[in-house]
Structure formats: structure tokens, C-alpha cells
Amino acid sequence: MTAKEGTQMATHSIGTPEQLRDPNYTPALYRAIPLGIQHVLAMFVSNVTPAIIVAGAAGFGFGSNSPDFPELLYLIQMAMLFAGVATLLQTITIGPVGAALPIVQGTSFAFIPIMIPLVAGKGVDALAALFTGVIIGGLFHAALGTVIGRIRFALPPLVTGLVVMMIGLALVRVGIQYAAGGVPAIGTPEYGSLLNWSAALVVILVTLALKFFTRGMLSVSAVLLGLIAGYLYAILIGMLPVSAISGSWERAAVFALPQPFKYGFEFSAAAIIGFCLMAFVSAVETVGDVSGITKGGAGREATDKEIEGATYADGFGTAIAGLFGGFPNTSFSQNVGLIAMTGVMSRHVVTWGALFLILCGLVPKVGGVIRTVPIEVLGGGVIVMFGMVVAAGISMLSDVEWNRRNMVIFAVSLSIGFGLQLEPSAVQYLPDWLRVLMVSGLLPAAFIAIVLNLILPDELTEEATDQVAGGLSGVGPGSPRRD
Numbered sequence: 001m002t003a004k005e006g007t008q009m010a011t012h013s014i015g016t017p018e019q020l021r022d023p024n025y026t027p028a029l030y031r032a033i034p035l036g037i038q039h040v041l042a043m044f045v046s047n048v049t050p051a052i053i054v055a056g057a058a059g060f061g062f063g064s065n066s067p068d069f070p071e072l073l074y075l076i077q078m079a080m081l082f083a084g085v086a087t088l089l090q091t092i093t094i095g096p097v098g099a100a101l102p103i104v105q106g107t108s109f110a111f112i113p114i115m116i117p118l119v120a121g122k123g124v125d126a127l128a129a130l131f132t133g134v135i136i137g138g139l140f141h142a143a144l145g146t147v148i149g150r151i152r153f154a155l156p157p158l159v160t161g162l163v164v165m166m167i168g169l170a171l172v173r174v175g176i177q178y179a180a181g182g183v184p185a186i187g188t189p190e191y192g193s194l195l196n197w198s199a200a201l202v203v204i205l206v207t208l209a210l211k212f213f214t215r216g217m218l219s220v221s222a223v224l225l226g227l228i229a230g231y232l233y234a235i236l237i238g239m240l241p242v243s244a245i246s247g248s249w250e251r252a253a254v255f256a257l258p259q260p261f262k263y264g265f266e267f268s269a270a271a272i273i274g275f276c277l278m279a280f281v282s283a284v285e286t287v288g289d290v291s292g293i294t295k296g297g298a299g300r301e302a303t304d305k306e307i308e309g310a311t312y313a314d315g316f317g318t319a320i321a322g323l324f325g326g327f328p329n330t331s332f333s334q335n336v337g338l339i340a341m342t343g344v345m346s347r348h349v350v351t352w353g354a355l356f357l358i359l360c361g362l363v364p365k366v367g368g369v370i371r372t373v374p375i376e377v378l379g380g381g382v383i384v385m386f387g388m389v390v391a392a393g394i395s396m397l398s399d400v401e402w403n404r405r406n407m408v409i410f411a412v413s414l415s416i417g418f419g420l421q422l423e424p425s426a427v428q429y430l431p432d433w434l435r436v437l438m439v440s441g442l443l444p445a446a447f448i449a450i451v452l453n454l455i456l457p458d459e460l461t462e463e464a465t466d467q468v469a470g471g472l473s474g475v476g477p478g479s480p481r482r483d
Helices: 003-012 029-058 071-091 109-119 123-146 148-154 157-180 192-215 216-220 223-234 242-251 271-300 304-324 333-342 347-362 364-372 374-396 404-422 432-439 442-455 462-469
Strands: 106-108 329-331
Touching: 029 071, 029 123, 029 157, 029 216, 029 223, 029 333, 029 347, 071 106, 071 304, 071 329, 071 347, 071 364, 106 304, 106 364, 109 123, 109 157, 109 271, 109 374, 109 432, 123 148, 123 271, 123 304, 148 271, 148 304, 148 442, 157 192, 157 271, 157 347, 157 374, 157 404, 157 442, 192 216, 192 223, 192 374, 192 442, 216 223, 216 304, 216 333, 223 374, 242 364, 271 304, 271 329, 271 333, 271 432, 271 442, 304 329, 404 432, 404 442, 432 442
Parallel strands: none
Antiparallel strands: 106 329
């Protein structure tokens, strides 16, 4: 019997083909709960990573001697708790909020390039403005649910692919810094040592082995299992003393509730504008995920009601998270593939996964263990994850008709956006709020791409393109080949 046949037999034992395509079908609990936890394992690392990165950028994350380092535990806790809450909004719905589909929500990578400049080196004091931006941006995101169908035209694959690729490019440096020992170690003899890199490489190699040479849940959870392997390796070589693990476990509470406005409330133009603008990108990403779920799980197109409900849940889930110190939430694309793999479309399965996430978020001891992961080990996982973000953007760009017009739009947007990431001092004389938005690189690239795509004529002449391409104007689908 082949692996595919075995998967089909296991799937049929859960329900009939008609039941499996029905979002309202409820499998038996002993099957639904493990399937729900599968969804959580597939997104667990990606969900808590943004909190770790933002804390590191602010100066109280891994490797720092900041007295505020324990705050990282709270941020990890909120990431888990409100990913679960936002997922419940999608699966059980409240009025028009939620798609009533098996959509798994989690902390979005898309906002990290916006958050890093907002908090860079400012410590916990920067979090008041950050989370105020999350709340207002979330409400704006929810409002997009009323018009999402009418703004999709402004965000074709040329724009969305560029933005996703820029998100990954903005973050790959973080992965290398973590693997080498973390930002606080820069300038020390330990930074970039073979010992540090060995831990990261164990994670990368195990992740690749599982991703390419296994099937099913082992493949889906490859990054998580790679991190576990790196964690055990760090213990074996003495990088992570067992006493540090037990100490963190003992100091963490067994149960803790979230605190509203824990970090205060502070208006920041850069934070509010940044989160509102990125909401457009996140909303379009959610539309793609909803369409992928209905096509892969039920063999149909998503309805307008499902798309609108999913966008409302994205926004309100983000706003609620911001009230308590959680980061922006969005639908997680890796779970779309998991639904296609299992063939189980039941939203109630994902509800159990959401409840598991909420339970983890209310038990700080879970975050206490995550907090002990060596930064070099995390670096190995981050290198893989953020590289995949870049690859996802490139994959989206493969749908673009690469005529000369689109090449010029892409070239100008990428040059300015990525250039500002590499050389932030080039805009040092701008007002602080505008400078923060510009050095992210992401927003200027997206803005330029959207505007040029809307105003430029349909095609450029061959001669005009050669002026800016040095004879390398390409021979894509929209470019006649020159002999």
C-alpha cells in the first residue's frame, strides 16, 4: 500500500467525502483534537517568532542583560493567547465577524519591518506607541472588510509579490545575526564562532531532511522539529545548561491572565500610519488564504461573505490583541497546505487547535521554556522561515506578465525600497514619523508599485526600456524576442 493510499484510508475513516468537504461537519473528538493540534504545531514557531524579534530589536530580547528581559515571556504568552482568540473568531464567528472556515490565525511577519524601526533600541518604553498602532491599525483592517472586493484591483501579483519578497529581504539579516550569536554579541570573539553556527546548522539540516525526505505531519512540522533537535544539541554541548531550563520553568507562573493596556497608550503617527497601510497587504493575503482553503478543501471558490468575514476577524482579532500586548494577527498560509493534505475542511477541528493555543497562552510556563531556546538555535529556524518568505514572494511574482512596463515598475520600487533598508541614513533629515516609515523599505516600495501600476500606460516601447535596462530588458511573455 502506498503512502497516498494510506492517507486516503485514514481520511475516509474520519468521514465521508461529502462530510470532509463540509466546514460545519464535526468529526469525533478523538480524531478532531489531534487534527486541531496539528494545525497549531504547523504554525507554532512562526507565531511566537515576531515577539522574539521585536523584543530583540527593542533591546530586551535573547542575549541581552536587560532587566526587562522577563517581559519577553509576556509577549510570547500574548502571541499564543490571541492567535487562539483570533482563530476562534474565524471558526465559530460572531455575527458577520469570521469566515466560518478552518482558518488558523497567528502573528503576522508582514508587520515586522514596520515594528523594528519603531522600537529599535528603545526598550519597553517603545511598546506603548507600538500597541496603540496595533489597536488602531486593527480597527482600520476590520473596516477594509466592507470594501475588500473593490480594492483588490490595486494589489495585483506584481505588487503583492514584491511586498512579500521585501518582507523576507528585510528579515534575512535577522536570521544571520541570530545564528552568529545575536545582536548583543556583535563585536565579541564569540560572535560568528563555529560553536554558534553549529547549533544553527543542526536546525537547518534537520529541517531540510524532514521537509524533503518525510511525509505528512513530520514534513509539515519540519521547522518545529528542527528547533527541538537544535535545542537538544545545545543541551548536549553545554550551550544551554539544564539548570537554566529548570530555573525558567520554576520562575514562570502556572496561570496568568492578560493585562489590558499593560504598556500604556501613546499616539505615534509613524505607528498608526504604518499599521494602517500594512493592513491593505495583510487583507489581500487573507483573501488569498481563504480562496486557497475553499479550493483545496471543498473544491469551490470562496464567497464574498466568507472573504468579508475573514477580513473582519483579521482586523478585530488584531485590535483585541493590541489591547493586551499582542501583535497583529493574520491568516497563516502554511495551514492552507495542511488542509489540502489532510482533506479535512471542518472548522470545528481548527476550533480545538485554537483552544489549545489559548491554553498555552494562559500558562506562562510554556513561554518560560520557549524563552530558554538559545538564540543560535532560533537563528537556524529563522533563516529557513524568512528565506521561505522571500521564496513565496518570488513564487507570487511568477504569475506576473513580465513585459517591459512591469519590469520598470518592479525595478524602481525594489531599488528605492531595498536601498532605503540598506542605507537608512539617506533619509535622516525627514521628520521622525516619516523616517521610520521610509527606512522600513516596505511601505515606500509598496506605495511606488501601486501608484506606478495605476498610472503608467499599458506598455513601454522597446527603445524606452533599453534606456533604463542597459540592453537587459528581458524576453518575458510581454517582451518580443529580439534577433
